[in-house]
Amino acid sequence: MNEPIQHGGDTPLYPIREVSRLTGVNSVTLRAWERRYALIKPRRTPKGHRLYAHEDIERIEEILQWLNRGVPVSQVRELLDRPALAEPEAPLPDPSDWNAQRRRLVDAVEAVDLALLDGLYNQALALYPVATCVNELWAPALRELEERWGDERLGNILQRHMLESFLRSRIGMRLYHSNAQHTGPTLLAMPLPDDPGTLWLLLATLLAGDRGLNVTLIDAAPPLGELPLAVERLGASGVLLAGSHAGRTDLIRRQLPRLAEQLEVPLGLCGPVARIRQAELDDSGVAALGDDLIEAITRLQALLPTT
Structure with missing residues (x-):
């Protein structure tokens, strides 16, 4: 220091x-x-x-x-x-600037405008802490976009894949540099099996890296039976799964609890799936962290070793 x-x-x-x-x-x-x-x-x-x-x-x-x-x-x-x-009597300013930024972000994704998307990403992270960017800009925009992506039209698939590719490259590079500086616990992060995308996972890892965790990000989940070996090889102190939809019932009720028993480190689940399946995961050994990503990473950190 x-x-x-x-x-x-x-x-x-x-x-x-x-x-x-x-x-x-x-x-x-x-x-x-x-x-x-x-x-x-x-x-x-x-x-x-x-x-x-x-x-x-x-x-x-x-x-x-x-x-x-x-x-x-x-x-x-x-x-x-x-x-x-x-100060106590003064009204809060109009937060319409955030509304405007979210509108521009959604428009950039729908227009598949990488140049505009890049400018919005860089500008936000240059002016605001990561947690504020995720809470006020990226998570609300993602919720709006996923509502619009309800069907599997080609245009919706293209928008999702473009956004995933963009965030994977930007956040991946950020994690590369932050991992070189951090000495905190190692977190193994991957999407829930069969989930259609990695957007919630990418935002969660952005926050985790900002909190000082060493994040190993895997784009596609390996067979769940191989995760204990992966945790051992990587020296991971915890595993984070993320999902954007409800997930398969057998996966949630049987496979994940069985995996939690096999792992010697905490297993966390975040994103919409954790909110939807919260009641089914109670007392399962799986930490259902919810879809408020800031709170989710805070709760996950509390489960990880401090040394």
């Missing part, structure tokens, strides 16, 4: 890497908040390196609180700078 730098007496100052570790906000986002929106004003060393004081870290935490309430980053500065006494 980087030690704080003593500057100007006893005031500790922290480099951007340490601030990123303390707050969970990556360096690219911190720079964007400074340059585009003047939300934070770090000090500079003679060589131009950013240094942050305790009050800067507290301000970053305030920014996160507003973003987690759905406030667009463009409106946060006004809320931060207003008098503290006025």
